[in-house]
Each structure stands twice: as C-alpha cells, then as structure tokens.
Amino acid sequence: MKSIKVMIVDDSAVVRQVLSQVLAADSAIEVIGTAADPLFALDKMQRQWPDVIVLDVEMPRMDGITFLRKLMAERPTPVVICSTLTEKGATTTMQALAAGAVSIVTKPQANLGKFLVNASDDLVNAVKAAARANVKRLASKTPPAAPQAKLSADAILPPASGAMARTTERIVAIGTSTGGTQALEYILTRLPRVCPAIVIVQHMPERFTAAFAERLNGLCELEVLEARNGDRVVPGRALIAPGGRHLLLKRSGAQYVVDVVDGPPVSRHKPSVDVLFRSTARAAGANATGIIMTGMGDDGARGLREMHEAGALTLGQDEASCVVYGMPKEAMKLGAVSREIPLEQIPAAILRG
Structure with a gap:
C-alpha cells in the first residue's frame, strides 16, 4: 500500500524529532520533511507535497492559523493540529479547527519522552484519519498508550x-x-x-x-x-x-x-x-x-x-x-x-x- 506522506511543522527542534520518531515507527507513514515554520514548510512542500501536515499553531514569521487559511484557500490538504494543553492554546486551536483543520493531538509542554509512550497511538490514528478525510468539505465551510481492550458501553x-x-x-x-x-x-x-x-x-x-x-x-x-x-x-x-x-x-x-x-x-x-x-x-x-x-x-x-x-x-x-x-x-x-x-x-x- 502507498504510504501516507507527512510534513511536520513546529518551531521546536525537539518536538519535530519526537513527532518524527513516533510517526516513522508506523510502516504506513513516511515523514517526508520537517520545518521550523510555515514559510520553510511551503518551500519544501513545493518539491514534494504531503498527504497530511502535522502543524503547531504558535510559530514565528507565520502563525499556524494564517498558514492553515492560506492552505485551505489555495491547495486544501489534511492538517492535524498538535497543540499544548493550555487555555490560550485551546482557544487558538478552536480557530484552527474552524479554519479547516481535521483534528487535534495534544502536545505536552514538558516530558516529551512520556509523550512517546502515552500519546503515540493518538497521533498515528489522527494522521491516518486525516489521510482519509474529505478536505473539500472542510475547505468549503459547509461542511492512547499501548493497545487496549475495546470495551463496550x-x-x-x-x-x-x-x-x-x-x-x-x-x-x-x-x-x-x-x-x-x-x-x-x-x-x-x-x-x-x-x-x-x-x-x-x-x-x-x-x-x-x-x-x-x-x-x-x-x-x-x-x-x-x-x-x-x-x-x-x-x-x-x-x-x-x-x-x-x-x-x-x-x-x-x-x-x-x-x-x-x-x-x-x-x-x-x-x-x-x-x-x-x-x-x-x-x-x-x-x-x-x-x-x-x-x-x-x-x-x-x-x-x-x-x-x-x-x-x-x-x-x-x-x-x-x-x-x-x-x-x-x-x-x-x-x-x-x-x-x-x-x-x-x-x-x-x-x-x-
């Protein structure tokens, strides 16, 4: 099967490394590049366009919301927001979802090693769901840890x-x-x-x-x-x-x-x-x-x-x-x-x- 090509955009080099490691561990996903901000990302994406973008919302030069709106207007592409659990981050993430992001994955402010263990499934599943998303519906404005037993109600x-x-x-x-x-x-x-x-x-x-x-x-x-x-x-x-x-x-x-x-x-x-x-x-x-x-x-x-x-x-x-x-x-x-x-x-x- 064709792998899902992913671009990671985050101003933290450590976060980019951790997210790349999490995604690359899944054989269905290929990380084709990382970038510290949307302008660097756009330059790389012109050479190879990703199937899914994992995007931070607070970055220098161009913030994630501005980038997302530009993307959905010019070339709609599934975007997974990777955001911190803060009040400010939550409010900004709502703006990103309204602008056309597919879903959210929470990013810890500290202890990224723990993230590798606790949230890797969430990130991988979000990317796979995004790859299947009908982004035209989003652009048009009309719209956890180790595997666990699947419990019923x-x-x-x-x-x-x-x-x-x-x-x-x-x-x-x-x-x-x-x-x-x-x-x-x-x-x-x-x-x-x-x-x-x-x-x-x-x-x-x-x-x-x-x-x-x-x-x-x-x-x-x-x-x-x-x-x-x-x-x-x-x-x-x-x-x-x-x-x-x-x-x-x-x-x-x-x-x-x-x-x-x-x-x-x-x-x-x-x-x-x-x-x-x-x-x-x-x-x-x-x-x-x-x-x-x-x-x-x-x-x-x-x-x-x-x-x-x-x-x-x-x-x-x-x-x-x-x-x-x-x-x-x-x-x-x-x-x-x-x-x-x-x-x-x-x-x-x-x-x-």
Whole structure:
C-alpha cells in the first residue's frame, strides 16, 4: 500500500524529532520533511507535497492559523493540529479547527519522552484519519498508550430494559468525531433559541471541549455549554461532553439531567458516543432522536442501534457530506440508522423530530 506522506511543522527542534520518531515507527507513514515554520514548510512542500501536515499553531514569521487559511484557500490538504494543553492554546486551536483543520493531538509542554509512550497511538490514528478525510468539505465551510481492550458501553452502564412511555419532551443526542467540530458549528448555528434539548459527544481532548463550547455559545442563538455533572437538559440548550469524561443522560423525577463520569475508554474513546447513546435509550427511549455524524471508527454504532430498538428516530450523516464516512457507515451496517441525510438537512430534522 502507498504510504501516507507527512510534513511536520513546529518551531521546536525537539518536538519535530519526537513527532518524527513516533510517526516513522508506523510502516504506513513516511515523514517526508520537517520545518521550523510555515514559510520553510511551503518551500519544501513545493518539491514534494504531503498527504497530511502535522502543524503547531504558535510559530514565528507565520502563525499556524494564517498558514492553515492560506492552505485551505489555495491547495486544501489534511492538517492535524498538535497543540499544548493550555487555555490560550485551546482557544487558538478552536480557530484552527474552524479554519479547516481535521483534528487535534495534544502536545505536552514538558516530558516529551512520556509523550512517546502515552500519546503515540493518538497521533498515528489522527494522521491516518486525516489521510482519509474529505478536505473539500472542510475547505468549503459547509461542511492512547499501548493497545487496549475495546470495551463496550457495558463498562459504564447496563442496556435499557423495557419500553419508555412517549411524552412531548424531546431529546436529541449527537455523536461525532473527525470533522465534527465544523459539522456541529454548521448545525447549531442554524437552530433557533427555541429548539429541543441536545446532548453531544465530540471526540476531543481534555480542556479543548471547554473552548469549543465557549466558541459555539458565542455564535449560536441557543445556549451551548461544556456539560457539568447534574446539569439540566432543557430546550434551547446543548451540552457537550467534556474531554476525558463520559456523558450520560438520566431522568430525575420529571426532568432530564446529565451525569459526567470517569471510567475506562469505551470503543476506545472517552467520552464515548456509545455511552451517550445507550444512556439516552435508557432514559428517553422513543422520546429521543439519535444522530451519528462524520468520524473514523465505529464508536456510536452499537449505541445508536440500542436507541433504534428503543423506538427512537435514528439518523446518519450521508457519505457525501462527511469529512470521514466511518462512524455513520458502521451504524448503517448494523441496521441502526432509520435514514441517512446530508449535513445540510440535519438542522431541519432536529426541529421536525
């Protein structure tokens, strides 16, 4: 098979060396070059254009955001942002995702040797997902450690038992991964203030989800928050699972609330879409709508099938509008999807129910 050609752009020589070492260890990836800033990178890329760029956001001469916007306008190429876990870094990274980056990998501020052990799988998987991405969707504006056992949602909560009575209260549960930040922005900015309650899992590292929710809250008519344990799930509000924690919907008396819990990764993710969808099947049954969107892998497929079996309407984003048609495809294979629709039709489907 053809190897994935990668260019690494970071102003730290040590970081470039570490990232090169991590990626070169995978036989499917070839690091064709490194550069200390985007101007050096552009010069090298003219000789051999990469399939994927791993990009820092804060660099001299030209910052990563300016470079990314130039790239997406002139020659769209999949970009993985490698950013530090800082408040400033998280805010800048949200701008990068909005500009067309495919995904984020966290970069430690210290102890790069530990990064080799703990985050190498994350980086390799992000590069492989980016290589499969439909970057035209991103450019158009329309949008962990050693291998571990792949756990199911059983690790967090049992399946639903019995049918849930239908009520007038509606819950919308959304799960997405690669390309999902742009897709969620498209959907949520097109919803009115009066809309069904929404709970969301977007695969994203810790701390970045807070900046993501804050950004969306400033753009949307509805309220968008990073979920906290015990938050009420009410019309006009969208709650986003915090990175590194599972999000569960539950019923408390006459109200819906969320539990934000720790636990092992499920379907290799934390937060996991399977966990959110299973909890929604248990708590809301036929009163819910489940939507699985762009992303690599199969997280959410089994949970969406449980929602479907509980009587919920289940929707999948169609292949043409996905950045990566992975999660919806796996859900379709399981018979979990009532129907597939393009991204552009999802806001109306949420309002229609």
